[in-house]
Amino acid sequence: MSLLHKAGRLAFPDVEAPGAPPLLEVDDLHTSFRTPLGLVRAVDGVSFTLQRGRTMGLVGESGSGKTVLSRSIMGLLPRANLERSGRVLFSGHDITAMRPRELRQVWGAHIAMVFQDPMTALNPVVRIGRQITEHLRLHLSMSRSEARETAIALLNSVGIPEPRARLRSYPFQLSGGMRQRVMIAIALACGPKLLLADEPTTGLDVTIQAQILDLLAAQQAERYMAMILVTHDLGVVAGRADDVVVMYAGKIVEMGPTNALFSDVKMPYTEALLASIPRLTDPVHTRLSAIEGRPPDLVSPPHGCRFAPRCRYVQARCTEEEPPLVEGDTPGHLFACWFPVGSITTRGPRPTTAAQSGPSS
Amino acid sequence: MPPSPDADAAALPAAGARLAVAASMSVPASSASKRKLGVVFWIAVAWICLVVVMAVFAGLLPIDGPDNLSYLSKLGSSFSHPFGTDELGRDLFSRVIFGSRVSLEVGFGSIFLGLVAGGFAGLIAGYMRGIFDAVTSAVANVILSFPALLLLITVAAFWGRAWWKITLIIAIIATAPLFYVVRSSTISFAGRDFVLAARTMGASRWRIVTREILPNVMPAAISFGLIGVAIAIVAEGTLSFLGLSVAAPTPSWGNIIAEGQSSTAASDPWIWIWPTLIMFMTLLALNIAGDRLQRFFDVREGRL
Amino acid sequence: MNRLRYVATRLGQLVIVLLLVSFLTFLLVHLLPGDPVTTILGPAGTAQTRALLRAQLGLDHSIPVGYAIWLWHALQGNLGQSYLSHQTVASAISQALPIDIELVIISQVLALAIAIPLAMIAARRPGGWLDQVGSSVSFGMLAIPAFVTGVILQQLFAVHYHVFPATGWTSLTSNFVQNVRDAALPSITVALASVAGYMRLLRAEMINTLQEDFITMARSKGLSTPRILMRHAFRPSTFPLLTAAGLSIAAVVSSDFVVEYIFQAPGLGYQAINAIYARDYLILQGDVLVIAVLFVVSLFVVNMLYAVVDPRTRRAAVT
């Protein structure tokens, strides 16, 4: 497996020297799309850092900007109709300032990505062998046979039986779980330092999901790799991530070490999200606490806190001023809320039936 | 395809638009209705209407008859003969307009017939499947297996050249692709849950086909049909260019062009350039209108 | 094993379609007004030639038997004899066919050579200025029928500038250079008739393919853009092109006719049209049969190619 760790062409410090920059530092990142409807602010001022060997869970519902964020970190979004500002520092190098040629040396070699749907993310008409070996040969300048042997070793390490035979398979000949394993093998091939896993288990069955999450965790630990686990499922991050970042409408609303965050939720959105999940431990027919309404329009988001229109603790200040992301009592636990959970009592029970307004407001 | 969360992906020009749309999911969904056909589409439609109106009311227009010989007038264009006259002194403008009648009759007539027959068969075959589908698909397949223009030319040669015969043959040829478009579109909609819902609510087959499927299939059929009209006009034009369509004194775009570029008239290229230009504009307008409609309704191209 | 079976099924279908196509060709003669023999021979026919022709066309018998006789003759290469030139239909066809084959090959290679790069350039930046120009031009080209292109090219490059000969044909074997000069304008005309269609189709497919996750995946592996376009995007995008190429053979055959007529290249199309003018129905029937059979067979080949190139069509659908 030493082949996997051949140095890439761009110089990135391989070991964390004291005083070396963190592996990933995202600084006030904004990503917007120009659409016929206006500017869609998908990621709106996001900052965080990630150290080597850590797993960060990035949680949000659809439209929260989590997928766009993970792709902007990599610089993978097509540039047409894209507006981006802020910095993404990878080992101190600003990815947003890189030229396409430099980016391509980072992609696959230093930062790799696992996509949501392996059926669509694997090229349906290219044999698996070539899909694994092509960037091995590109980044690590391997010979055909070296790359082949490495691919077999990789398939073996992600738990694919008969790896040698599998090289000649096409993606459609594999089951969903096997396809996702192949995708992980592709992502791990060049020994990346950062793995972005974008909803890696969303389309999978729950027993297979557990296998894949275990596989990702094992590989992450073995390679001392940093991982960003993007998911809509708080359950997935609760068991697997060191840190959790919760996004809502393009912004980070709460982040912190997993245990600290789950044991002392500060942001009402996180609280509401947790409460809306049915629990195995609750009795049958427990009424769920739904978040009424729907996420805001990212073209013209509401003034103040973006969650305010759906928040049960909402106060006048929330609709006027945007709350900053600040640290609370626990170090490292940040949240963006004027009136964090526990600081104010509810204004009585909310209406139980959904009093939804018309379709578009 | 009908709107889905990423329905307006088609309206966004960039690759990666899906992501942008995914990001804009929370935009009020009424956005989908903001897709526009665009100015170009309406110009194309206006041109088609103009040509059709001129053809229909050609007899009422203050122009010479297409066969009036005016030996006194010059060949070049003038106020009374905007396109000039041909070598026999016939007013070219009038001939182009009267000539459009044959092209449009054959073009729209054949596609209309083909759409009615092929569309009806396609709806039934796509929804009922089974033996009817097998038989109609086989027939359509055989029609498609024949080189269309060859069929047209030979049947015209063996059978005769009346415009209705040509319309009929083109209609038969056009039935096959129109059948396939409607059939495949029907199959894709018939598999949708809303059709299943209608079934479980007890809707009759007739009701499902007319109320649930037909409105969804129509856009594809019509936009494809518009492009079909252009193809049919070209087919007729080719035929009359070869002198195998309507008989000589009756003008049609194809035979005016053929006469115009024959050796005696080669000195004045405008005699064939004018009809060519008008035909070009009409074909362009039909293609653009069809294409814009297709995109408006997000019909995937070329998937037969 | 499975693939053999697939090929066998398709071959069976091919035979059925061929039979139907030949049957329709056989029936053409029955469309002639009045007595076909009188129509074909005109007043000149003697009783003996009339009887011969009647037997040849299978008109003595009921339609199925007549068809069987006619097909039997046709399979032996006996398609009758022109009653004008007294040349056998078979030899007339064998003279004309190579010209068509040459025209089709040159024009299609030309069309694909123009269309593929243009489509890929257009698809890289959909909506960009290259794409807009390309789209407009292709729309314009779609609206110009082959007979107009032919006339324009002829007027421009033959009548006005004398770059190429306006009409005529020299066979490949007798004078290569002259053959190329003769073939240039007709081939370009046929190619232009196909380019726009190919281009639009491939562009649309490429744009769809480029939005697929597997392209983003390929980018995330750090592959270069040309490599992604060629290795990952092009192949999946060509499958519809292949089907379309099959169907556009129809367009080629059609434009072939009129183009050969304009440039007086004595291929099957030119021969057939002259046969129509001369009422030489047996030559016409023979030409129709050959073109139709070639057409059906090439459709079959394209379909088979499609199945070979796309691994997904080989799968036995699970679930």
Added chain:
Amino acid sequence: MTVSDPATAPQSAATAAPRPGPGGIAAAPLPPGLFHDGAVLTVEHLVVEFPAPRGRRVHAVSDVSFDVRDGETLGLVGESGCGKSTTGRAIIRVDRPTSGRVVFDGTELTALGPEALRRARTRIQLIFQDPISSLNPRRRVRDIVAEPLAIWQRGTPAEREQRVRDAITAVGLDYDAAADRRPHEFSGGQCQRISIARALMLDPKVVICDEPVSALDVSVQAQILNLLEDMKARYGLTLLFIAHDLAVVRNISDRVAVMYLGRLCELGPSDDVYARPAHPYTVALLASIPEPDPAAARNVTPIAGDIPSPIDPPSGCRFRTRCPFAQQRCTDEVPPLTAIGPERFVACHFPLATSGPRSSAGSAGSSPEPAPPIQVDTPPTAP
């Protein structure tokens, strides 16, 4: 509603005899107590097979039996390919059962002719997974919801409009804002509300919910689950709730049936099944669920292996290829559904837990009580 015309019931005579199960083996006898008197829906030895290429067959549902009692919610849970959706669809004969009987409210659905089936289906409605695909994109919401009434010509136009207004309001949408819009102008959750309104128009007895919340975000999922509970109470519905999410199924179901690869593994009151799963597959499923609580113990390793293809399912117990306790017997014999306690059934040769006298915690689920009244919203539980 019952059809007595023998001409329209050609299968009824055949259903009396024990029918052969898949593979020609006679279906196993059913355990006593599986069926209840007065059950509104009874599914007996249901088999659904689809043709697959090369003359093979997809064994989507193999010998499944259960019933649904009046007013209860039965959850049908399992992973992809387990046949849960096919079962739901076969009940209303959208997918044609290969063999087996479905009796709804005294009518044998599997024996009905087309016209009688059309009538019977009005009282048993289906809600789909994809809320957007289940609404016709070219029609207005008011017409979509009124469609069932229009088909059956019920009421005057004014009455119909009033009923549509009531139903749309009941599912939490503003009638005046929504009625003239088309589905694509709504979010997934709102579309699902519209489908629910439509399903209620014909006053159905049973509603089959086929993964109704799987396509929705968590916060919206909770809204729809609450809405279903409300509608159930308001209209006196019986629900067959099909889903792959065990937590969702537990939340809404009185009883739960676990399926794997076309077969029923386990059936029983939700509390009991979740507290003491008897089938190794149920155990594995429960262990795989990611709980949104970092403190929850994660000492169970997930079961290995992939779900086999339903075209060529394993012999004997279909779970045996992934079962940590599999024995030779599991390969040789199909485990029959057996009673292991009151209301508890399992199809396993070596069940893990036998249900003894039940603990006080989970006794609520076994009695066919009507759904509890709408509760006042419990405050969110901050961990």
